[in-house]
Amino acid sequence: MTGLVDAAWGIYVHIPFCQAKCSYCAFVSQVGNEQLQQEYVAALCREITAAGGDFSAHSVDSLFFGGGTPTVLQTDALALILQTIRQTFSLAPDAEISIEANPGTVTAQSLTSLRQLGFNRLSLGVQSFDDRVLAAAGRIHRAEDAETAFGLARQAGFDNIGFDLMYGLPQQTEASWQSTLEHAIMLNPDHLSAYGLKLEDGTPLAVAVENGREILPSEADEEAMYDKLNDFLPMAGFERYEVANYAKPGRQCRHNLKYWRSLPFRGFGLAAHSFDGTQRFANTDNLTEYLQRIAAGQSVVLPPEETDEATLIAEYTFTALRLATGLSYDDFRQRFDRDFRQIYAAELQRLLQKKLIVQTDQAVFLTPRGMKFGNRVFAEFLP
Ligand code: SF4
The missing domain is CATH 1.10.10.920 (Arc Repressor Mutant, subunit A)
Incomplete structure (x- = not known):
């Protein structure tokens, strides 16, 4: 495979902490105390600085803070990570700088601070505007919180806001999903991602479904939800630019396009993945090992698997x-x-x-x- 030496890079930063675990979640995230979070941020900044030697020559035009829930960190910690990246890499003046946020973890003040720090795109984990569905999924927020967070983010100056939505969740009906879509369209975000639930082994939801304590929508119901999504969103001016992603004109997520176009990106933090144009790499997903290796000045990148x-x-x-x-x-x-x-x-x-x-x-x-x-x-x- 030919390398992509001239392409601008993306940077992904993984924050593996959440306020509570959602019932369906198999992402690398945990409920961490403040001391652990501080240790992690210090280690993450060391990892970023150490990688600068190899990567500082590349220009970077997208930066994405994902997780977990990056907004569980104090604003000072997010500022420190961002500053370390700016000092280490040549971030384009018009770089897209995104952060994922759970609506239950932001305030007017924190959103204003994020905008002032330079974040210019917000990805809100809305999932549903139905409180019964949110509760069944173990989300910490309610529909009203998402609506409030969206309004506050607009007031704070975010003119590029995406909603993450999910269908196929427990307690979700076709009518509930339709009302979630209508609610989302009414608020008029700039971007929408909508993924069907994938039941992951070992999650509390998978156990509850196995025990019959929770019932998921049938395949036919889920298909009807999928169809509604693709009937409603294009009519509301959202262009489907990827199988599960829709955007207003010019509002496609530049960072995620790098993944889908196989363009280079560097991931930092626990379990973060990277692609240099020819080979894929992954960091360890063991937090203890991650912290120990950084403290010892060792690489956290796992030996790459041979890929034919x-x-x-x-x-x-x-x-x-x-x-x-x-x-x-x-x-x-x-x-x-x-x-x-x-x-x-x-x-x-x-x-x-x-x-x-x-x-x-x-x-x-x-x-x-x-x-x-x-x-x-x-x-x-x-x-
Ligand atoms: S907020 Fe996201 S990462 Fe955190 S537990 Fe819920 S689904 Fe998982």
Whole structure:
């Protein structure tokens, strides 16, 4: 795979703390006390500074604080991390600087401080505007908190705000989901992400479902929710630019586009992933080990797994096809020095017959049906 030496990089910063764990959550996050959070921030800043030698030459045009819940940290701690990044990397003057926030963890003051620090994009974990659904999912906030947080964020000067929504949650009905979509559209954010629940083994929700204490919407209900999403949002001016992401014109998330376009990014913090244009890396996901290794001046990057070209091609294909702009044959040739249409002639023919893709001279795209049944498409490109 050819390296992408000239591309601007993205930086991801992982904050693995939350105020409480949601019942469905399998992300690397925990409820941490203040001392642990301080230790973590100090270690994170050391990791960032140490990486500067290798990466400081790259220009960075997107920075994303995710988690966990980055806004459980004190503003001073977020300021310190941001300052360390600014001192270590050449952050473009117009860089997109995003932070994920749980509506239950922000105030007028904290949002104003975030904006003053330079954060210019806010991703609010709304999930639903139905309190019964939020409670069943173990969220710490209620619908009113999300609405308040959104208003305060606008007042604080955030003109680029995204909502994260989820469907297929316990207690959720088609009517509840429709009202969540209507509520979201009424507030008029700039970006919406909507993912179906994936029940992860070992989570409290998975156990509750197994024991019959909680019931999830049926497959047919979930499909109806998916259809509503794709009926409502385009009518409200949201362009679907990725399978699960919708934006007002010009408001696509620049940082996430790097993932889907296989552009380079560097992740810092616990379990953070990186991609340098040719190879993927991951940091340890063990917090004790992370802190110990940083204290000892050792790398927290795990030894990279050997990845063959077939796997790299499959990964590239899966992510590129998620985008509405599709997979560009030229880009594919530049990266792999091969012709996509030749490698996959039979697969493309089958998918065309099933009306799951369309092709032009330059690219291949998923049809709306292909987006809905993405797994059937991706199965054709498995190595
Ligand atoms: S706020 Fe997000 S990261 Fe934290 S527990 Fe809930 S789902 Fe997981």
